[in-house]
Amino acid sequence: MAALSRSDNSILGRWWWTVDRWTLGCVGILIGFGYVLMLAASPAVAARIGASRDMFILKQVIFLALAGLVVMATSLLSLKGVRRIALAGCLLALAATALTLVHGVEIKGARRWIALPLMSVQPSEFLKPFFAVVTAWLLCEGKRTRAFPGMLLAFGVFGVILLLLKSQPDIGMLSVITCVFMTQLFIGGLNLFLVGCGVGSMAAAFVFAYTVFPHVRSRVTRFLHPEQGDHYQIDTALQAFGNGGLLGRGPGEGRVKDLLPDAHADFVFAVAGEEFGMIVCLFIIGIFLFIVARTLLKLLAEDDPFVVLAASGLVCGFGLQAFVNMASSLHLIPTKGMTLPFISYGGSSAISVALTIGLLLALTRRRTRASRLDDMPRAKRGGAARRMFA
Incomplete structure (x- = not known):
């Protein structure tokens, strides 16, 4: 693709010269780590449950290949296409x-x-990705058209999600979506008093979850009081990081994958730490930090409020998911079954994260004046065109 000329006006050519290739390259690196760590962790997990040793590897090869295609296909979308696919997907x-x-x-x-x-x-x-884009659209439309109850509709959609995830229950996913929603409200200019009320409501919700859901209470109690309860999984993960040291024990030489049932999913970061060492773990952390920081820096120069809100929500959810997985493995927060983007095993996770990054790349592509005009509501194009050519 590097051989494509800047004068190439094909769809692929325009995409290559307008997409954020640094972020795209980082995604490729994460997918590469996903393949390597599946080769390291999944055979032992599959053998322990009596399945073929190659079962997880073969599935993940397909999942990550599809994820790569989803990233590329979604990143081709216009802003109008991003809004439409997000609304239908939500x-x-x-x-x-x-x-x-x-x-x-x-x-x-x-x-x-x-x-x-x-x-x-x-x-x-x-x-996660679809709600972030839909919320951004609702908030922007509410500010653009006073008669449109964008804020009310955004809270309505969030309320439906809250009820559904509470009923499953999936408190971890609800926490991530809530943080994304609060971030977008804050960036969207919500009154600081109301932001404070939202933060207070989140704290009250966590207390409620601790009181009502036994599994939440168990995880928090074990985190705060290490002498109580079963800590086998987290103790094994921490021991794996210690065994790995600076450079790791070497590919295939780790033992944590033989001991933990979720070594290929929730604790894949511990497998990386034991077999490849602290340097590789820091490199993985650096890749996630780079994607988040680069996106936020690009948004500083963005003048479209929809792009700012949507991309902020997407990158917040992406970064928070990575943080929760790695921090859980290191016992920095209570354990939570959340995958490491593009690295942990899982089809739903791989495709949803691919949608997140694809939508993010579509939103942050460099756009010409003509393409920005096409993305505007039809009623505003005439005035915008007159201003453009005045």
Whole structure:
């Protein structure tokens, strides 16, 4: 692709010279780590459950290949296309999440998955990117058109998501979506008093979850009081980081994958620490930090409020998901079953994260004046065109 000329006016040519190639390259690196760590962690997990040693690897090869295609295809969208696919995707994800409460597969006391012939799908994973874009559109339309109740509708959609995720229950996913929503409200100019009320409501919600849900209370109690309860998984993960040291024990030489049932998913970062050492772990952290920081820096020069709000929400959800996974493995926060983007095993996670990055790349592409005009509401194009050529 580097050989494409700047004068190439094809779809691929225009995409290559307008997309953020640094972020795209970082995504490629994360997908590469995903393949390597699946080769390291998944055979032992598959053998322990009596499946073929290559089962998880073969599935993840397909998942990550699809994720790469989704990133490229989604990043080709115009701003209008981003809004349309987000609205349709949000409605479908809401319906599918509601369906899990009736026909969902129950795992460890939670109904979050819908069983399909070759895999299980977690619809709530797709709520994160689509909700961020829909919220940005609603807030911007509310400010642009006074008669449009954008803020009210945004809170209404969030309320529906809150009820659905509380019923599953999936407090971790609800926490991430809530943080994304609060971030967008803050960037959108919500009164600081109301922001403070929102933060207070989040604190009250965590207390409520601690009181009502036994699994939340158990995780928080074990985190705050290490002498109580079963700490086998986190102790094993921390021991793996210690065994890895600076340079790691070497590919295939780790032992944590033989001991933890979720070594290929929730604790894949511990596998990386044991086999490849602290330097590789810091490099992985640096890749995530680079994607988040580069996106936020690009938004400083952006004058479209929809792009700013939508991209902020997307990158907040992406960075927060990575932080929760890695911090849980290092016992910096209570354990939470959340995947490491592009690296942990999981089809729903890989595709939803790919949608997040694809939408993010579509929003932050460099746009000509003509393309910006095409993305405007039809009623405003005439005035904008007159101003453009005045």
